[in-house]
Amino acid sequence: MKGSESGLTAKIRSNQPQVIYGLLLIFIIVPILYPIAVPMAVTEDTKKLYDFVEKLRDGSLVVVDGGVTVGWWPEMQPGAAAISQHLFNRPVRIIFIAFIEDTSILLHQMLTGPLIDKKGKKYGVDYVELGFMAGGEAGMAAFARDFHAVLKSDYYGEPIDTLPIMKDAVNAKSLALWIPLGGWEVEWALRQVGPHGTPIGCVSLAGNVPGFKPFLATGQLVGLLNSVKGGAEYEILMKKPGLGAVYMGGISLSHIVTIALVILGNVIYFVSRGKVKKEK
Amino acid sequence: MSDVLRRREIPVAIAFVIGLLLLVEYFVAVPEMTAVARTIQSWGVVFAAMALGVGALTLGAYYYGHIRRRTPGTWYLCLWSLLVMVLTITIGVLGTTRHPMYIWLYSNIYFPLSATTVSLLGYFVVSAAFRAFRARNVESALLLLTAIIVMLANIPYGRVIWSGFEAVSAWVLNVVNLGAFRGIQLGIAVGGIMVGIRRLVGR
Amino acid sequence: MMSTDPGVWIAAALTIFVWSFLFKENIFSRFAEFTFVGMMTGHLIVMGVSNIRSYASVPLSRGDLTVIVPVIFALMLYGAVSRRYYWLSRWPTALLMGTATALAVRGFLTAYIVSQSVGNINAARAVVGPDIMAALNSGIIIVFSICTFSYFLFTIGLKGAATVASRRIARLAMMVAFGAVIGNTVLAYMTMVLNRVIFLFIEWLGLA
């Protein structure tokens, strides 16, 4: 098969990829400098999670757990911020925790940054940051079964049993919703939190979304935000455009470039293959 | 005495007993067993936290070897890396992760390095799109076609081209993809269970 | 307005160092990588320490000494760095392995095997339901999932027309699923590039 190639395909393969890199860079920079607003539809998975949060009973407890290494945070950030904001808007209590080393600081920065308006909710009463817990899947399992077994102090080093919110939060059964942010983290939650009967709704890394569809169908996931796109959709539902809208505006053109390159590459491949066949 | 303790059977037995306990406790409700399992699980978390340091020591030893041998082109980088590690640990442990200096390191060095490394994949995916993604046969043609539909449905421009992309993509994801991935996830679970049991019995 | 924050300048320099890898591996990209690894390892330790602090400091301040027990056992892990005491590290490692494995096995049983089988069986109800579209879709899901699942049989059902057909269906279904993965992953990769571009052009150079 490789032997039956004409010079044209070989030339493409051996050309300098830096030209293509440059092309991508241009089509990413242009929409930043000249932003174009394009309307977007909201997918069903996003809507389901939004509705679920909307219907949470007053005073319900919700866990938001960060689970990506720092490099993937830009992908999670719009969804994480939008859903956290929604939780702060609603009369529910929120527990922030991380099972991957990098995320506790990111969650803290998000909560103290300009993206989130806490609506006057009080730390320790309406929300709490528990920082990082080691052990990966086993750590999450230990936490889900008993919130107080391992973590004795919060992000600030205060004993958690003195915080009013942690009096009601005993284990996963006392929760109304568990929101993992990430890829593996969602699988861990499905295996370790799901069996407690706690509803799970996630913000997922884009590459994992197709793999999570079976769990959406069975209701093991009550809803799912597809990476930045889900974040942008959630912002639409909340009528408050933010980071997600910025990202979606910026990456649209580069998607077109990618598709064009796939098609162009294949057209050249077929044309040159056809030529070889004719010569034979 | 220590020869007995060194025997390979001991760790295998530990893993087996703990594994069995956690499995049985999941299916059979005995309060005493639950209490023991809870303690073991919390110990596991403490162990995992302590284990984070082992990797650093291994890496440190590896770097030390390069520095001692003065490996050309690498030893000074190893030394630099060790310095960065020590600096991070010093600030992070003495000042905790809330210390402004730690936050500064985290946001201005760790985050950009990590995020930029991941972003390299973005460049590679476009060049692969042009140079490597080939419709060699029916299967790969189908793969590429699906990829293109999903991409078009993901961006707002897709609707401008054809309003049906979103519906097609949703059908592909929620029906065909769902079916395939249900089979794959079941397969992963079978593999996970069988390999897991084997590992617990030390085979 | 160009940024005047030295932190931003450092971050911008590191971003460009890493990107220089796209042309050729060079001293700058290597410098960036070694910095990254040093920082990452250091950060892991810091988080481990903070975790243990959270676990031990509060009980200790109240005079509860029992929390020290697992910490002491965990110290055996550090036998791993010495050839002579390597065996010490096997014990706590075995506990970690046993816990993680057993938890994964039971999680797989409940959340994957049983839930997904039930999902398939429940989908079968729609096949005989009044909605033709839903019936068709459920049928496709069931057939594809069974074919894909049995695709990974290696020693049973090796021959026959049914095997051939089922494996063909499975491969085609998986190709569609893999296409969905690639298409969706592009979303993530582009976001990562965009994030760095926004940083360089807006935060650092102050354009737009």
Next chain:
Amino acid sequence: MLVTGRVFQLVLLVVAVLFIYITWRRSKSGVLPKIREIAGLEAINDAVGRAVETGRPVMVNVGWGGIVDALKSQQTFAGIDVLSHVAKLTAKYKVPLIVPAAEAASVPLIEATVYESYLAEGCPDAYKAENIRYLTDLQWSWVSGTLGMIKREKPAANMMFGYFGGDTIMHSETGQAVGAIQIAGTAEIGYVPFFVIACDFALIGEELFAAGAYVTRNAERLSVIVSEDYFRIVLLGIIVIGVLAAIAGYSIVPLITT
């Protein structure tokens, strides 16, 4: 006493343990089970043949899972099994074989595997230790080292079997650019798609483990595959019966969820 809702799962677990025991016992008897052919493996011969024609080397990459980590190492071991098979072919046809190694601990094992393959083909002198190239334990250094190697050596065949993460796209893109025949396999299902589209042949998920057992004909490794097959058949039976019953208007879901 049994937790409601988990009884059936317990039964499944016991069945799984039984299957493992039975197949393990049978593997001792030395009877090897039949295993189906795996598409990509057949292509290895052609790929080595092309290396003979063009006089360019063969490159086999076993990923960066290493042999220490409990989970990732499974894939590395399967990769090393396939490597032993490729090494026999390269020994037979006198083609240079290059292996970029990613973990210091795994290097002795890789060296021994390749050497033994050369020994088995009766040409231990053709074995070149310097072609087993240990790069570094760090992921990105290893990736960049491997990419540089592909660009310099322009292998006729680039084979990748083992644990691969986000770097799948980088290896396969670069290999494609130098015109290598690429055969790859990883059990990381999220990254299989990139191998499928950018390589000439790709093993999907579990096929990697089966490939390892297939080429080595190791009784114990084959028994793992057989026990998994038994369990799959049981599950398949439950699903098919459940689906048929549901169509007929009965439900076995209460039984499964007891």
